[in-house]
Amino acid sequence: MGSRLTLRRRRRTHRLGRKGRAAPSKIAASPPPPPRAGSVSCRSLAGGLVAVFVFGCAGVLSPQGELLRDVFVRGCPSVASVALTFDDGPNGRCTEEVLDVLREAGAPATFFVLGKNVATARNDGLLARMVREGHTIGVHSHRHSVRRLFWRDLTTEDLSATRRAVYEALARAGVPDRPPLTLFRPPFGFLTVAAARAAADAGFSIVEWTVSVGDWEPDRRADDVAAAILARVRPGDVVVLHDGNGTRQRSLERCRDRQNVAEAVRILIPALTARGLRPAPLAEVLGIALTGDAGDH
Numbered sequence: 112m113g114s115r116l117t118l119r120r121r122r123r124t125h126r127l128g129r130k131g132r133a134a135p136s137k138i139a140a141s142p143p144p145p146p147r148a149g150s151v152s153c154r155s156l157a158g159g160l161v162a163v164f165v166f167g168c169a170g171v172l173s174p175q176g177e178l179l180r181d182v183f184v185r186g187c188p189s190v191a192s193v194a195l196t197f198d199d200g201p202n203g204r205c206t207e208e209v210l211d212v213l214r215e216a217g218a219p220a221t222f223f224v225l226g227k228n229v230a231t232a233r234n235d236g237l238l239a240r241m242v243r244e245g246h247t248i249g250v251h252s253h254r255h256s257v258r259r260l261f262w263r264d265l266t267t268e269d270l271s272a273t274r275r276a277v278y279e280a281l282a283r284a285g286v287p288d289r290p291p292l293t294l295f296r297p298p299f300g301f302l303t304v305a306a307a308r309a310a311a312d313a314g315f316s317i318v319e320w321t322v323s324v325g326d327w328e329p330d331r332r333a334d335d336v337a338a339a340i341l342a343r344v345r346p347g348d349v350v351v352l353h354d355g356n357g358t359r360q361r362s363l364e365r366c367r368d369r370q371n372v373a374e375a376v377r378i379l380i381p382a383l384t385a386r387g388l389r390p391a392p393l394a395e396v397l398g399i400a401l402t403g404d405a406g407d408h
């Protein structure tokens with residue numbers, strides 16, 4: 112049994128979701144139906160490429176199928192906002208520095224966290240800050256394993272373990288309310304049929320990105336990262352940065368894993384604002400509502 116990689120180009124499209132709301136970004140194989148006047152709000156335009164990994168001969172993923180109904184890439188380009196997202200944390204001082212910059216700038220962001228990093232209990236205060244300071248927490252898997260994405264039960268296990276780890280960390284940190292935890296970004300944005308099924312079953316929407324500039328590359332300077340983002344960013348974009356490096360936790364005393372991320376954000380936010388691009392919560396940019404979880408309480 113082999114695996115097959117299919118690259119599909121997302122069309123810019125308006126579509127209606129099955130509940131009548133404007134559907135999020137989707138992979139579309141054929142031209143979309145014309146929007147009905149007055150019935151479609153502008154929040155469902157997609158762009159860029161997404162890799163769809165299909166496991167097994169019978170596992171062909173229909174781009175218009177239900178599995179991809181809640182795969183998000185970007186928001187509406189006619190609304191002047193962008194979403195800043197951070198993967199691979201929480202990660203000690205690196206995440207703390209990012210949170211400090213975001214607080215100074217008054218900008219919201221989304222942190223796609225790894226369950227294993229959360230479960231160390233050394234980052235509880237950072238999780239609490241994310242909630243208290245108005246950020247969104249998403250799930251980036253438990254251990255950053257791509258291999259597990261090929262098995263539905265293992266992905267389900269990962270999603271559940273990460274959700275549980277976040278809630279336990281928040282409880283330890285004295286945060287009484289559990290925020291909705293329904294956004295999932297697979298490691299490396301790697302999308303498989305099995306993972307899509309597991310995510311849908313667990314009530315997660317999958318979120319990819321439109322702007323990634325290799326901020327993880329060694330010796331990448333903060334001003335280079337910010338400049339590369341500013342060269343590409345457009346309204347409705349989802350920007351990915353990294354406050355950690357997989358499950359390595361080497362930044363307890365000082366930020367060692369992603370030394371320039373906070374400085375890059377410090378440069379980036381005022382430059383975005385100067386262009387009229389407001390950093391906004393991911394759900395707002397995507398035009399969705401975050402609702403309660405399916406379980407794991």
Ligand SMILES: [Zn+2]
Nearest residue numbers: 198199298299
């Ligand atoms: Zn990652």
